[in-house]
Amino acid sequence: MLEKLSHLFSRDQRKADVQQRLEQLRKRVPAPVFWLFGKTQSGKTSIIKFLTGADAAEIGQGFKPCTRFSRIYQFPTPDAPLVSFLDTRGLDEPGYDSAEDLARFNTEAHAVVVTVKALDHAQENVRTHLRAIRAAQPSRPVVLALTCLHEAYPQQQHPEPYPFDQPDSADRIPDALRRSVDEQARQFTGLVDAVVPLDLTPAEEGFHDPNYGGPRLNAVLLEALPAAYRQTLATLEEAVKDLQDLYARPALPHILGYSTLAATAGAISVPFVDLLVLPRIQKSMIYHLASHFGQPLDADRFDQMAEAIGLRPILRRMAVREVAKFIPVVGQVVCGAWAGASTYALGKAFCYYFRGVREGHIPDPEELRGYYREQLTKAEKAWRAGSNNKEMEPLPEAGVEGKKDHHENERSS
Numbered sequence: 001m002l003e004k005l006s007h008l009f010s011r012d013q014r015k016a017d018v019q020q021r022l023e024q025l026r027k028r029v030p031a032p033v034f035w036l037f038g039k040t041q042s043g044k045t046s047i048i049k050f051l052t053g054a055d056a057a058e059i060g061q062g063f064k065p066c067t068r069f070s071r072i073y074q075f076p077t078p079d080a081p082l083v084s085f086l087d088t089r090g091l092d093e094p095g096y097d098s099a100e101d102l103a104r105f106n107t108e109a110h111a112v113v114v115t116v117k118a119l120d121h122a123q124e125n126v127r128t129h130l131r132a133i134r135a136a137q138p139s140r141p142v143v144l145a146l147t148c149l150h151e152a153y154p155q156q157q158h159p160e161p162y163p164f165d166q167p168d169s170a171d172r173i174p175d176a177l178r179r180s181v182d183e184q185a186r187q188f189t190g191l192v193d194a195v196v197p198l199d200l201t202p203a204e205e206g207f208h209d210p211n212y213g214g215p216r217l218n219a220v221l222l223e224a225l226p227a228a229y230r231q232t233l234a235t236l237e238e239a240v241k242d243l244q245d246l247y248a249r250p251a252l253p254h255i256l257g258y259s260t261l262a263a264t265a266g267a268i269s270v271p272f273v274d275l276l277v278l279p280r281i282q283k284s285m286i287y288h289l290a291s292h293f294g295q296p297l298d299a300d301r302f303d304q305m306a307e308a309i310g311l312r313p314i315l316r317r318m319a320v321r322e323v324a325k326f327i328p329v330v331g332q333v334v335c336g337a338w339a340g341a342s343t344y345a346l347g348k349a350f351c352y353y354f355r356g357v358r359e360g361h362i363p364d365p366e367e368l369r370g371y372y373r374e375q376l377t378k379a380e381k382a383w384r385a386g387s388n389n390k391e392m393e394p395l396p397e398a399g400v401e402g403k404k405d406h407h408e409n410e411r412s413s
Contacts, residue, residue: 028264029080029081029260029261030228030231030232030260030264031081031082031083031084031229031260032083032084032110032111032221032225032229032230032232032233033083033084033085033086033108033109033111034083034084034085034086034110034111034112034113035086035088035109035111035112035113035133036048036085036086036087036088036113036115037088037091037112037113037114037115037126037130037133038088038114038116039092039115039116039117039120039126040089042115042116042120042147043115043117043145043147043148044087044113044115045060046147046200047113047115047145047200048075048085049200050200050211050217050218051083051218051221051233051236051237052075052253053253054075054076054253062074062075064078066086066104067100067101067104068090068100069088069089069090069093069096069100069101070089070101070104070105071086071087071089072084072085072086072087073085075253076253076254077254077257077288079257079258079284079288080254080257080258080261080281080284080285081257082232082233082235082236082257082260083232083236084108086105086108086109088101091125091126091129092125096129098129098132098133099132102132102133102136106133106136106137109140110140110141110225110226110229111140111141111142111143111221111224111225112130112133112140112141112142112143113142113143113221114126114130114144114145114188114191115145115147116145116146116147116184117147117148117151118146118149118151118152118177118180118181118184118197119151119152119180121180121183121184121187123184127187127188127191130142130188130191131191134191141193141194141224141225142191142192143192143194143195143217143220143221144184144185144188144191144194144195145196145198145217146181146184146195146197146198147199148199149197149198149199149212149213150201150207152174152176152177152180153174153177156174157207157208158199158208158209158212159172159173159174160208160209162209162212162213164181164197164213164216165216177197181195181197194220194224196213196217197213198212198213198214198217199212199213200212200213200214218233222234232260235256236253236256250292251289251292251293251347251351254285254288254289254347255285255289255343255344255347255348255351256344258281258284258288258343258347259340259341259343259344259379260340261281262278262281262282262339262340262342262343263339263340263343265277265278265281265339278339278343281343282343282346283302285343285346285347286302286305286346286347286350289347289350289351289354290350290354293351293355293357293358295354295357305350305353308353308363308365308368308369309346309349309350309353309365309368309369309372338380340379341376341379341380341382342376344375344379345372345373345379346372348371348372348375349368349372349375352368352371353368
């Protein structure tokens, strides 16, 4: 009995329990996983950059090896990812064996994105390994992204408007490109569900549309994902597209990641279980934001800022709302939405504070609390709307639903 009591009140044990709970939560967060499959220099990094808004340096530093031939990039952070990318390299190396990656990724990847340069028809190795991936899970969506279109019409602009999703537009596509796209589609027949020609280039290369075909790729990926994962990707897209604040722009994906993790914790059906985890999530977010803004925090400064924003009353309201979980289903939705919204508003409030510090103006406590309340009101509306669009079934651990389930998700959402 003494050993059990000691275990219960041990600080180290509580930390270990919270860490274990966080690891379990991360597996439940609806963060889509895209398996990028293609040769080196075929445009995989450009696709990640387009979908996330991250720059090439951040992407390069963020990749971590996970098998002999593959690596993983979790955006914006492994602690609270919104989307993950599995990058398979070495497809043309003699020792590459798709069985190793299938064993590692088959139960994790929700969609496969095959990247192929439009004019590169030497893709036999890619198709050979793709057949094994396709056979392992036939219902998983596979999208063929044909890249570097401009190589078919050097020193010319892209055909406008984007013609590959319009009927009767073949006459606007240069002949060399049209023949190449048709041939690639023929060679990958039966291996892919959609073909998206695109050309993602740096602005300095002079193309009028540096994200040519990018919106079409995004629409196809959103269509391919189950409802809950689709909601996460759509939220990320809106954040990257619409945010104008240059200070908060790179921080917002981190706020969304931690908010999604908090919402998942808040939706745990057992009352009060998440009260240990949510403060840890929010504190991790705040320290992460402080580091991002070059304003490292010690314990005293953290307490001062928490007092200014009113963090303790927030936690008290969180405890009161836990009672709602005694109402089946509805209570989970309410608590999950509030946990996500309050974490989002808290992150925005800290961004507001750090921006003021950078500009030589430290917001007073009442100003900060007013900004927090304003952000909380907006976030609660958005989060509840998102929660009402999601199915209340447990999130799938891996893979993607079949086409029948996918269409049912489409109708319900």
